[in-house]
Amino acid sequence: MELTPSEVWSHVLGLVQERMPELSFRTWLHGTQAVAVHGSEILVEVPSDFHAEWIEDRYGDHLKELATRVTGQEVSISFRSASTSGLRVAPEVAVVQPPAPGATPSSPSATPDPGGRPCHGSLNERYTFDRFVVGNNNQLATAASRAVAENPGRSYNPLFLYGGVGLGKTHLMHAVGHAILERSPGARVAYVTTEQFMNELVRSIQQATTREFRQRFRQIDLLLVDDVHFLERKDSTQEEFFHTFNALYDAGKQVILTSDRPPKELPGVEERLVSRFEWGLVADIKMPDYETRVAILQKKAADDGLTLDDEVMDFIARSCTSSVRELEGAVIKLLAYSSLRREEINLALARSALEGVIRDGGARTAPRLTATRIRERVAEEWGVTSADLASKRRTRQLTVPRQVAMYLIKELLDESLVRIGEGFGGRDHSTVIHSIRKVESALEEDADFARRVIRVRQHLESA
Numbered sequence: 001m002e003l004t005p006s007e008v009w010s011h012v013l014g015l016v017q018e019r020m021p022e023l024s025f026r027t028w029l030h031g032t033q034a035v036a037v038h039g040s041e042i043l044v045e046v047p048s049d050f051h052a053e054w055i056e057d058r059y060g061d062h063l064k065e066l067a068t069r070v071t072g073q074e075v076s077i078s079f080r081s082a083s084t085s086g087l088r089v090a091p092e093v094a095v096v097q098p099p100a101p102g103a104t105p106s107s108p109s110a111t112p113d114p115g116g117r118p119c120h121g122s123l124n125e126r127y128t129f130d131r132f133v134v135g136n137n138n139q140l141a142t143a144a145s146r147a148v149a150e151n152p153g154r155s156y157n158p159l160f161l162y163g164g165v166g167l168g169k170t171h172l173m174h175a176v177g178h179a180i181l182e183r184s185p186g187a188r189v190a191y192v193t194t195e196q197f198m199n200e201l202v203r204s205i206q207q208a209t210t211r212e213f214r215q216r217f218r219q220i221d222l223l224l225v226d227d228v229h230f231l232e233r234k235d236s237t238q239e240e241f242f243h244t245f246n247a248l249y250d251a252g253k254q255v256i257l258t259s260d261r262p263p264k265e266l267p268g269v270e271e272r273l274v275s276r277f278e279w280g281l282v283a284d285i286k287m288p289d290y291e292t293r294v295a296i297l298q299k300k301a302a303d304d305g306l307t308l309d310d311e312v313m314d315f316i317a318r319s320c321t322s323s324v325r326e327l328e329g330a331v332i333k334l335l336a337y338s339s340l341r342r343e344e345i346n347l348a349l350a351r352s353a354l355e356g357v358i359r360d361g362g363a364r365t366a367p368r369l370t371a372t373r374i375r376e377r378v379a380e381e382w383g384v385t386s387a388d389l390a391s392k393r394r395t396r397q398l399t400v401p402r403q404v405a406m407y408l409i410k411e412l413l414d415e416s417l418v419r420i421g422e423g424f425g426g427r428d429h430s431t432v433i434h435s436i437r438k439v440e441s442a443l444e445e446d447a448d449f450a451r452r453v454i455r456v457r458q459h460l461e462s463a
Contacts, residue, residue, distance in 0.1 A: 003071065005042050009034035011070045012063060026305050027335045028055055031126060032079075041076045042067060045124070048325075050332050052079040123181075123191055127174035133299050135292025138168060141283040145172045145256075149179035152222060152254035156281035158245075162259045163285035164414055166325025169258040172285075173224045176256060180222055188220040194230040198237045214240075218247040222254045228277070229259045232268035242273055249276070265417040267433040288324065293317040296327055306335070311347045319354065330354060371409045371423050374460060378405040381456050392425050403435035404453055410436055412460060 003011075009032070017025050028051060036043045046052050055063075056079055067075045129149075134142045141163075147155040159176075161169045177189045192200075197217075204213035217223070223244075231238050248255055259266065262284070263277040288296065297313045300306070308316075308331075316334075320326040337353035338345050372386070379386045382401035389402045402424060409420050410432075417429035424432075443450045 005034035005037050008042060008067060008070055008075075009044060012066045015066050015070075016059070016063065024339055027332075027339060028059070030304070033125060040074060041078055044077055044079050046079050046081060047126070048081050048329065048332060050329060050336075052081055054336060055079050123174045123177045123189065124170075125178075127171040128178050129175045131299070131303060132168065132171055132175055133288075133292060133296045135288050135295065137286040137288045137292055138172075141169075141172060141285050144281050144283050145176050146179075148254060148256065149176045152176075152180055153252040157249065158255040158257055158277060158280045160257045160259070160263060160277050160280065160282045161285060162262050162282070164260060164287065164323060166323030167285045167287065168324055169285055170226055173226065173256050173258060176254075177222060177224055180254075184221075187222060189222045189224070190217070190220050191224040191226070193226040194228050194237075197225065197241065198230075198234060201237055201240050214244070217244050218251075220248070220253065222256070223248055224256050226258050227260070228257045228269075229261060229266055231273070232266065238270050238273060242270070242276075245273075245276055249279075260414065261416055265429055265433075267417075267437070287322060290317055293320070293327060296324055297331065300328060300331060306331070308345060309347075312345060312350050315347055315350055316354075369412060369460060371413060371415060371420070374408050374412065375405045375423065377456055377460055378408065381452065390423065390425050403439050404456070406432050406435040407439035408453075408457060408460070412457070 013029060013032075016029065020029075032044055032046050032051075032055075034042050035045045046055060060077065060079075064075065064077050067077055129142075129146065132142065141161050144156050144159055145161075148157075148159050161172060163169055174191065177191065180187050181189055200213060201210075204210045231241065245255060257277060262282055263269075263274045266274060266277075294313055294317045297308065297317060301308045301313075312334075316327065316330050320330050334345060334350055334353045338349060341349070343349055375386045375389055378401050379389055382397075382404075384398060384401055388398050389405055391398070406420050406424065409415050409423070410417075417432045420432045421427040421429055439453070443453060
């Protein structure tokens with residue numbers, strides 16, 4: 001009998017659950033899923049990098065032993081975070097088949113889908129609308145995503161979601177895919193990162209299969225593309241993506257894109273692509289406010305069967321303010337700490353577990369880095385004042401440190417280009433882009449300048 005990766009992993013989880021404490025199983029293995037097979041290796045997707053490292057260190061050998069027992073052949077297992085896993089458009093549909101009696105164990109076979117049809121397995125099963133917490137920070141993005149799910153290709157096409165890391169852009173994107181597949185199981189849905197799109201393109205050129213590559217991407221109903229800011233200065237990829245976008249749009253197919261910044265602030269991306277990104281709706285997702293952070297923690301606790309009292313949730317919500325991912329990371333660390341010490345979770349344990357990240361009162365151990373602080377430190381290094389950097393004066397004495405300050409604000413805070421410009425006398429985003437590129441070039445060409453910038457950066461990061 002042939003077993004898919006999901007079936008093998010399901011058998012493994014069934015066996016390990018019988019031997020493992022329920023709390024530990026729910027914390028580390030519940031909700032994990034096998035997403036692909038590469039040779040004799042099963043790729044298992046887990047919620048975070050912390051999960052991947054913990055499971056590999058604590059349970060890796062035992063899980064491998066169980067998988068080998070289930071399949072009847074030598075199998076290895078690798079774990080990858082859902083946020084970083086290398087899932088591909090039209091991934092291999094792999095099966096694991098026990099060897100015939102008396103046969104020598106062999107590697108699992110991998111058979112591509114003959115139609116090149118994108119596999120639904122590339123969507124994360126945890127990323128659905130009912131697991132997404134709506135707050136003031138993401139109301140527009142959520143409403144637009146739901147509208148697209150109900151009327152793909154009609155409501156907002158493309159839908160362009162932007163915001164910082166770990167705020168829920170990918171979650172919403174996958175949620176649309178799940179909703180469309182629930183209503184139309186035969187729909188062709190594909191999720192791909194920009195880097196994966198580029199790698200697929202390069203591979204197709206090397207193997208002279210560009211025709212198949214184009215057919216695969218241009219004959220689908222919903223294309224989900226993550227991190228389009230990585231299109232920067234990749235001319236061939238932009239050209240191919242431009243034509244793929246046009247083909248899908250003209251056919252009335254839905255496209256959803258995500259980025260860390262709005263279309264107009266994508267340096268090195270052709271204007272014709274930027275224009276198309278703005279054809280539909282551009283919606284941002286901001287950092288969650290306190291009430292939303294508490295709601296996220298309550299939702300996570302309910303979904304994962306955790307017991308977190310109000311005092312503990314309040315402590316975490318006031319301490320972790322930058323992203324959803326930071327909140328989830330704090331909960332994971334707290335669960336690990338509780339599991340290791342075999343203690344119930346309470347406020348005292350939470351303070352102890354998260355020591356070094358947060359301290360009494362929920363304040364960071366390091367003062368919060370701000371654009372003002374970066375500007376002041378750069379001004380100090382170059383012997384000018386912070387007010388000088390924000391002035392309209394354009395002397396060389398001010399131009400270089402001003403450019404460095406803009407570069408570091410973008411690097412350390414990931415502020416939007418418009419916000420950065422506002423902090424330097426209302427300069428426009430094109431000036432900020434030019435400044436950042438000048439610094440990037442100087443860092444490669446001038447060792448003394450690079451050492452100086454690195455020294456300032458290290459001071460800011462360690463302060």
